[in-house]
Amino acid sequence: MEHKEVSVLIGGRAGEGISSAGQVIAQMLGHQGYRVHMYYDYPSLIKGGHNFAIIRGADQKIGAVRNTVDFLLALNQETVDLHREKLTSEGVLVFRSDAANAEGVAVPVKRLLEEEGAPAVMGNSAILGAFVRAAGMDWEVAETVLRKAIPKQIDTNLRIARRAYDEAEVKTRISPLGAKALPVVTGNEAIGLGLIQSGLGLYCGYPMSPTSNLLHFLVSHGTELRIRVIQPESETAAILMALGCAYAGIRAAVGTSGGGFCLMVEALSLAGIAELPVLVVLGQRTGPSTGLATYTAQADLQFALGAGQADFPRLITAPGDADELMAWAAACLDLTWKYQLPAILLSDKTLCEGMYSLDTSQMRHLQIDLELADKNVSPYTRYSLTESGISPLRFPPASGEIIRVNSHVHDPDGITTENEETTKAMADKRMRKMRGLAEEIEAMDPVHLGGDVDASTALLCWGSNKGICEELGTKMGLRVIQPVVLWPFPERSFARVCKGVERMFTVECNESGQLARLVRQFGYASEDVILKYNGRPFFVDELEALLGRAIS
Amino acid sequence: MNLISRAPNVWCPGCGNFTIQQALKEVITQLAAEEYPVENNVLVAGIGQHGKLFDYMNLNGFYGLHGRTIPIAAGIRLANPNLQVLCVAGDGDCYAEGLDHLIFGAKRNLNVTVLVHNNRVYALTTGQYTPTSTKGYRGRSTPEGIEELPLNPLELMLVSGASFIARGYTGRREQLQGLIREAILHRGFAFVDILQVCVTYNNLTRYYNEHVYDWTKEGVEDYEKAWEKAREWDYNTDAKIGLGVLYRHRAPTFEENHPVPEPLTRDERRTFIENLLDRRV
Ligand SMILES: Cc1ncc(C[n+]2csc(CCOP(=O)(O)OP(=O)(O)O)c2C)c(N)n1
Ligand SMILES: [Mg+2]
Numbered sequence: 143m144e145h146k147e148v149s150v151l152i153g154g155r156a157g158e159g160i161s162s163a164g165q166v167i168a169q170m171l172g173h174q175g176y177r178v179h180m181y182y183d184y185p186s187l188i189k190g191g192h193n194f195a196i197i198r199g200a201d202q203k204i205g206a207v208r209n210t211v212d213f214l215l216a217l218n219q220e221t222v223d224l225h226r227e228k229l230t231s232e233g234v235l236v237f238r239s240d241a242a243n244a245e246g247v248a249v250p251v252k253r254l255l256e257e258e259g260a261p262a263v264m265g266n267s268a269i270l271g272a273f274v275r276a277a278g279m280d281w282e283v284a285e286t287v288l289r290k291a292i293p294k295q296i297d298t299n300l301r302i303a304r305r306a307y308d309e310a311e312v313k314t315r316i317s318p319l320g321a322k323a324l325p326v327v328t329g330n331e332a333i334g335l336g337l338i339q340s341g342l343g344l345y346c347g348y349p350m351s352p353t354s355n356l357l358h359f360l361v362s363h364g365t366e367l368r369i370r371v372i373q374p375e376s377e378t379a380a381i382l383m384a385l386g387c388a389y390a391g392i393r394a395a396v397g398t399s400g401g402g403f404c405l406m407v408e409a410l411s412l413a414g415i416a417e418l419p420v421l422v423v424l425g426q427r428t429g430p431s432t433g434l435a436t437y438t439a440q441a442d443l444q445f446a447l448g449a450g451q452a453d454f455p456r457l458i459t460a461p462g463d464a465d466e467l468m469a470w471a472a473a474c475l476d477l478t479w480k481y482q483l484p485a486i487l488l489s490d491k492t493l494c495e496g497m498y499s500l501d502t503s504q505m506r507h508l509q510i511d512l513e514l515a516d517k518n519v520s521p522y523t524r525y526s527l528t529e530s531g532i533s534p535l536r537f538p539p540a541s542g543e544i545i546r547v548n549s550h551v552h553d554p555d556g557i558t559t560e561n562e563e564t565t566k567a568m569a570d571k572r573m574r575k576m577r578g579l580a581e582e583i584e585a586m587d588p589v590h591l592g593g594d595v596d597a598s599t600a601l602l603c604w605g606s607n608k609g610i611c612e613e614l615g616t617k618m619g620l621r622v623i624q625p626v627v628l629w630p631f632p633e634r635s636f637a638r639v640c641k642g643v644e645r646m647f648t649v650e651c652n653e654s655g656q657l658a659r660l661v662r663q664f665g666y667a668s669e670d671v672i673l674k675y676n677g678r679p680f681f682v683d684e685l686e687a688l689l690g691r692a693i694s
Numbered sequence: 695m696n697l698i699s700r701a702p703n704v705w706c707p708g709c710g711n712f713t714i715q716q717a718l719k720e721v722i723t724q725l726a727a728e729e730y731p732v733e734n735n736v737l738v739a740g741i742g743q744h745g746k747l748f749d750y751m752n753l754n755g756f757y758g759l760h761g762r763t764i765p766i767a768a769g770i771r772l773a774n775p776n777l778q779v780l781c782v783a784g785d786g787d788c789y790a791e792g793l794d795h796l797i798f799g800a801k802r803n804l805n806v807t808v809l810v811h812n813n814r815v816y817a818l819t820t821g822q823y824t825p826t827s828t829k830g831y832r833g834r835s836t837p838e839g840i841e842e843l844p845l846n847p848l849e850l851m852l853v854s855g856a857s858f859i860a861r862g863y864t865g866r867r868e869q870l871q872g873l874i875r876e877a878i879l880h881r882g883f884a885f886v887d888i889l890q891v892c893v894t895y896n897n898l899t900r901y902y903n904e905h906v907y908d909w910t911k912e913g914v915e916d917y918e919k920a921w922e923k924a925r926e927w928d929y930n931t932d933a934k935i936g937l938g939v940l941y942r943h944r945a946p947t948f949e950e951n952h953p954v955p956e957p958l959t960r961d962e963r964r965t966f967i968e969n970l971l972d973r974r975v
Contacts, residue, residue: 290973325974335967368955375798379765386769538754539733548757557701558749
């Protein structure tokens, strides 16, 4: 059978390397020219419990998986029992014959390991080798990808994979698509790459799913990248370190989830009034409170919009795939520095810990310049009242100058004041920055238009629902509108992509339709909101059915 | 440059904060004449009467949040370890609201100076008890007197790993000046608990004058002896109140553990990204 798309589910116990094995499969499909997405499902525990990953490859960019799979790779009986139903009628089951009873491609993992004198951790190489053969892929695919993906003891791993490959039989054929092979990354990695691209100097994070792996990713390359990565005592400390760092002229970012962001809010308004740049990566998970630690949601949009006391300018973006995460992480860091304000990059568990094909060739490298003060002009005025609202920057030490930043209402020198004219003038100055930012944003393609772009019925979505809405929009003849920048709300770009829209349906992973509420402020009403809030992302077939019902 | 700013001073006449300001001014002036230019100082202030020092001094500064001087200071030091960071904190500020940061600053041996204006009262919010108020203190929120015993900040800093611990008193300006100087020159977390007279809400001048004495300068590196000295007075029971350096030792600092690297160029960063992505195909 000729595949235009293929889905693989691999499952086992927590601690058995499901995520790494999933990544290898994703890379194999990527190597064959597929555009891939991996959904990774795991409970909040360390060892035991059931983990699984669904890897889907297609001939177009995708961002979601199906409920059905073509291959089921089972490391234990539980995986067979839980997921057998998902296997299509022609689907192939590959299983550890020493850990499960089933019919299909039996892989005697224990025996292969014993014969090669290899440790148990290499068991997945056997499953992967058998899968490559069962899927009719050339040995070259396994060898190339394993060599890149497995840093340690690659030769033994390859021998094990090869033996399993040789013992298995071809069941079907995943043929190469002929398209350019794209690299596969997690959303956290894409964010990290964007930050690196735009000159990150310091990253602070207090561990919290789903952004802990951004912390781990950056620290694992910290020495090579010559950046510092710090885990402080709390999220409060993390963001304050970033602000101290920004005051002294070094680019900093922090990452957290909703619970940690609650603690950061105090410093967010400090960044607002003191006009200090900082980027907060807010990886949403199911809430409220501790919620579901390792499952997804898009329920912190309204929180991000309103976080902090009083009004101050901020930038909020919600990229929808790896390409956008990387591009906008870079752009956000640049923009926070240019406009001296806090930015929030909204992500979620689906994006952060899922995997995506990354196409950097489509990415625009925006050059955003800082306004630095002329060092020959003395005295330096930290909060000079300018037309744009942007006060050119200098950093301490500056000989003969005093550089003050202040959380109180302050005068242009940064000295505390209670004067009524100054209070208003400073508030106006801060808000003027928003005008410039909004203008600049409009020129940055802030609202993605996709699907059937001329259709009069539109799907409105944000963040991780981009991929699934694009796919179904194209299939079902619906226009897809995905604002990447949510604040300042890109009114002109939004109006442009909405031209000719007669019916609008919003798709979100929260209980109340938070994006629908935001756009309503600008006069756009949704006929219906299609919501999911059980911690899992929409599956393709599921959303297709829901949309069919809503729109008919 | 005049180290005292144009900002009108609104501390109460006779406030101990004036003494701290004078002492700090003298030390910064002395150090500027040596090898520490004025512009290398950054004053990080908490919120309270103490924090107003930010406005009153002509120094670089970051007027932050209540209780949160230390993480801000850590960020500044990570960005540029040539900057000499002085945290000006209150007892409410860093013994209540931001206690975690204080402990972690000491634990990491962050190379900053922390001056705690310990007036043992929330002054700016007009007279509530703080973690160092004496048991029975009748503040505006505890009209019957607070039932809790105070914290002993010196003990707390000893267990937390501070590498320089001292106690000063605003009634002993010259000594205080010496302590501030030593604290600034110390490489590591330098903590000075300053018994600051609050003339309006907690005037302990008489009490302090009757009880203070000077610790000897010898043996300050002896940890066990430091414990004895720290426990002489529990900030509650009548006892002799020692002033001076309690403990000092040299240990690796936070900044030494996180040195500032020469950043990669744009092209080097691009090459890194390309190489990483190449392993993912
Ligand atoms: C988060 C927060 N909570 C409360 C306050 C109100 N507040 C301002 S100063 C202060 C207490 C000041 O006491 P202390 O730190 O001892 O400083 P002092 O005025 O005595 O110098 C409080 C509670 C605040 N500014 N921020
Ligand atoms: Mg106080």
